[in-house]
Amino acid sequence: MNERISELSKLTLEGKMLPTYTSVKFDRMDLFLPEHQKQSKRIYDYIMAQKPVITEYQTMTGHMKLDVKEISGPFMNARSLKNTDEALRYFYNKPIDNLSTFEWLHATADFGKIIRMGIKGLIEDIEKSKQKYKDDAEKISFLDSLKMVADALIKWAHKCSAEVFEFAQGLNNAEYKKNLLRLSEALKKVPQYPAGSFYEAVLSIYILFSYEPDGLGTLDRILYDYYKNDVKKGILTKEEAKEILQELFLMLQANTRKGSANFTRGGESHFCVGGYDENGEDVFNDFSMLILEAMCELPTYIPQISLRWTKKLPFETFLKVLDMSVNDKNNRIAFVSDEVKIYAATHIAHFPYEVACRYSSVGCNELTYPGGFFAGTTNTNMLRSIENTLYNRKDELLAADTWGKFFDIYKSELFKDVDLMIRYDNEFMRIRAKDTSYVTSLLFTDCIESAKTFTKGSCKNVVSGADLIGITNVIDSLCIIKQFVYDEKIITMSEMIDALKNNWSGYEELRELIKRRGKFFGNDDETSNYIAKLFCETLYEYTKDKTTELGYHLLFGNLQGYNPHHQIFGSGTRATPDGRRDGEMLKFGIGQSGGYDREGLTALLNAVSKCDKHCILSGGPSVTNLYLDEKLVLNKDNFIKTAKLLETYFKNGGSHFQLNYVSQDDLRKAKIAPENYKNLRVRVSGFSDFFVNLTDSVQDEIIRRTVKSN
């Protein structure tokens, strides 16, 4: 890292690169305007009133914070959208009947397309669309508002250009002055016109990111041609490219307010490298590695990157990225499998392959496509269907003399909850659709063409997927019923129901026996593997042909890292057959913990990778969190074996994992004496954070995860 980047890093971590809000006194005559024009004019006025952040160390500027209190509907940030915000107040982390909550969306602007065509190209598209809808006043009005926002983005860049020029005049350092003069020139060109160089392409993304501040997409693909051409022309070195990337990454950190919880979390600025291209080749190359190196050199928490693994990725490359991952003290790298993600996108979401292969991961590794979003996010308590089966349908259960008959009763409860989840999802999307989002709609695909805001179903590149919380508890509960009631006949159904209703009181011995002899998920035994497959298959069969009202197919995840849903849902769920007591939290993601994984890591990875052949659990995060003993990481031979282990997991169908290598002992101590462990970082789902910042329940869950050693 050179001195300039080092200075910028320092300023960034001190919170000094964060743009400040400049308040705007809006013209009261705006109220006479039609709604779309009123809102877009206010966005325009707001943008033009802001001040760019300029220091001598920069070669880029133009990032800003859109104050959601001042303007309505600039982008998909929920708080800027009146109706969405209201729904969040009532439903965020507040489940309906302990079943579903309402969450954020995640999105990625189509940066690749926009830097190639420039804002000018978007304006041309708007004009074409206006011709198409010339008889529809509402659509014309919406398109005019998009054009006004587009104009604001161009003029903002020009304003930045002028201010940078002015600032440069006062500089003595020749190199820094040259940098800023180059920046001033470049801002006259991008993002208005197509980027002509690597630097301009990155600058264009830099300035536009503020308007869709979530994912960056598949950065190595978006930028590779610019990089290759400039290197070939001799106008760019690898070192210079790295520096440019680092400045972009620093902006992502800078734009988050220091002191907010998100400052040290990484997930909100996720993007991907590697993966299959349109021809089925793995795109990971030297430039992808350069992106990873550029990030890892920075002392920041944001952004974070997921490596898209494919069967064609050389083991040496995988090993190297794993090595970077375990050596990165800020835990910024996660791993997802293209084999699973692309299969699901083509077979379940029915995307054509050439679209499916362009996915990226955002947030906790939710699947997004360029210029599209991850819809749904109605997080759902899966264990409620088990609870309802056992507590509400006693007579039918007592008559169910075979496992098959029991499972049919359970299925009806599961389907009831899935239907409700989809219903709530539709209701929430209807609320979102009442709000109009002007900047996001400009940067998303299909919104200009259809002249509709992005939440009204205009976007095509969307997957809808709830995170299904407590899947492991569901599988375990079904396993115990099958094993204890039907296969081994250790207890009767009536006794099981009685034990649960009494919260195991009077049945402590049974509970101990279940804990110790129960066939729990993750141990690769016949029963638990069968149940896990049966559950995934059942879910797939029931949902594969269903869509939301907007026509989006359903792909699920199984945890959301930011919120303790497993605790929220658990607190309202009564005792369940897996030995869980009333109110105990649900298990996290898919995997096993708390000593229930008795057979070791290969068994766990086998169970996880083979249970979901249709890949229905691939839309959201489906994380296997691995907490590895340092011995497996620090010894070279062991580390290679660990890498082979994880590669096999992916080859077998695993979809997502992330590594931690901290000792359980350290985690326990950190919980008791957080002041001594302020720097201990762990990965939770798609994001990493300081351990001491996590909620109690998440801390406990992480401690319980078995530390896998040998």
Added chain:
Amino acid sequence: MKAVIFDIQRNSFVDGPGIRTTVFFKGCNLRCKWCHNPESQSLKPQIMFYADKCTGCGRCRGITAADTDFICFNDAKQICGKEYTVDEVFAEVVKDRSFYENSGGGVTFSGGECMMQIDFLYEVLKKCKESGIHTAVDTAGNVPWEQFEKILPYTDLFLYDVKAFSEKLHKEGTGVSNSLILENLKRLSGRAEIIIRIPVIGGYNNNIDELKDIAEFLKDIEFSKVELLPYHSLGEHKYDALNMEREKFSVPDKADMKEYKKLF
């Protein structure tokens, strides 16, 4: 046909190349004083009792080592060793086939002395080998040569322990002479891949002359590598659980270990 097995450990990184499953046979004809698996010595299932965990609930009253399904809710009383058929062992081993194939791993039969249950070992090795799984046998080598001949066709690798070169020292530490062990090793040389494993026990064989003698002996042996295994005390609590006497040894000095490694 059945064998008494006391553990099947999946995802082992330390018993040969790649990712392996290690099957621990009960029964050993050596009595190494530093043995970290004392529960492996007897051929029969045994009760291990961890007094500090016992709450005196009494559920285990009348339980014998034959009650292999017994579960103590406090983990205080454990039955060590269970009879397995060849098919049962194979069913466990084959579960991680994909991990073996991707990592160059396989199955390792260890113990105790797995060659003491030679007929079973032969059958299970044959079954694994014929299904394409890489096989390793971890042995102290104190068995008739014919037993090696028997399993050679189905064994890819031997992890062969050499605990001392001096016969006197060997006898003192393990209770048996090493003449058969060294003789078998000579005969095995060139017939299969061999990894030599030398436990380095503080207070027993951690002297440079003894290790030099072993290195000298190994000059005539074809082996792929030598692994020096420093003594650790992790098995000590098991002696108490088995009500067995134990002797005190020490962990060899790290710097010394570096010196010893240079000999091989």
